Amino acid sequence: MRKPPVVVLSGVRWDFLWQRHQALATLFDRAGYPTAFVETTGLANPGPSASRKVAARLRRTGRKDPGGGPFVYPPLVLPPTYRAFRVANRKLFLPRVARDLRGFLGERPIVVAYPPTRTTLDLIPHLDPRLVLYDLADDYERFPGAPKDIASTERELLVLADLVSCTSEPLLRKARRVRPDAFPSGPAVDYERFAALREHPPALPARTVCFFGHLGRERLDFEVLRAIARAGFRVRLLGNAERAEKGFLGEPNVEYRGEVPHHLLPAALAGVDAFILPYRMGDLTHAISPAKTYECLATGRPVVASPLPALESLSKHVYLADGPEGFVEALGNLEGTETGERVRARNRLARENSWEARFRELEDVISRSLRDRP
Structure with missing residues (x-):
């Protein structure tokens, strides 16, 4: 059977320091899942170099990783900080992002979500996912410049997600206050x-x-x-x-x-x-x-x-x-x-703790969840 598409809503750029976001997107792609790596939709207001980054995004709507990995998509959106930005994202920018991703991959992807922002929450319904995995990898409430309601939006994502994985014991304890079924999935290595x-x-x-x-x-x-x-x-x-x-x-x-x-x-x-x-x-x-x-x-x-x-x-x-x-x-x-x-x-x-072992664990959990659905 053809494997479903996967959309990774990353918290970092593809060419940033290699992290879990890129590793999992690469492994999904290698395993036969048509995969899109959506570069960060933002967490805080941008710094002085923002104009250069926006210009770079305008020059490229998406590209296939030169190394043969997943499709890398740099979304043009506003930071999830001010109400006006959120309205513009919801009405103007996110519908386009969703249309692009459907065009690249097809319908009803598995969504692997990272930053628990209003942008992520507003984008997910546009994607009509068959399953949402919130891969909790950071304590976003502690990030400098994070939206004031980040605790509230993270709680929304914890409730919305079908599966919640956590990369550390402190994050697991935090997630289980809302999702007792959250499970550990720590770092790994090539x-x-x-x-x-x-x-x-x-x-x-x-x-x-x-x-x-x-x-x-x-x-x-x-x-x-x-x-x-x-x-x-x-x-x-x-x-x-x-x-x-x-x-x-x-x-x-x-x-x-x-x-x-x-x-x-x-x-x-x-x-x-x-x-x-x-x-x-x-x-x-x-x-x-x-x-x-x-x-x-x-x-x-x-x-x-x-x-x-x-x-x-x-x-x-x-x-x-x-x-x-x-x-x-x-x-x-x-x-x-x-x-x-x-x-x-x-x-x-x-x-x-190789990435192959970690990915097999996650893939097994996702497959079981999809099989158990009515």
């Missing part, structure tokens, strides 16, 4: 790609440590990074540094390599001895489960991380450290704490 780094074991004691991802000071603890660099470790950073702490990238022992496409990450990680996940502890990070965790573990290298609630269950595989002194101490002790069994255990855990 296992073979990152496991290739095991062919070149890391040096001990560790000399070069690495963080890859968005380098925003809202979530990343630059005091920890500074302490690690000043302790004599080479700190390699990969990612968007627009919101990095001013002046830090020019400090001694800091090696900034810019943004790297996801498929080129393993090559950019060559020579790294350990990974660091130095997140600020607070409301913005309380519920996150870092997407890169299993990618780091798949390499076999040690991982030193802030004690996020989502990482507590991985304490046998990740070194949890508090503050600058904790990170420096954990990195300095690796020569004595690392064992062959630790490396093998990290690798086994990553293999068990």
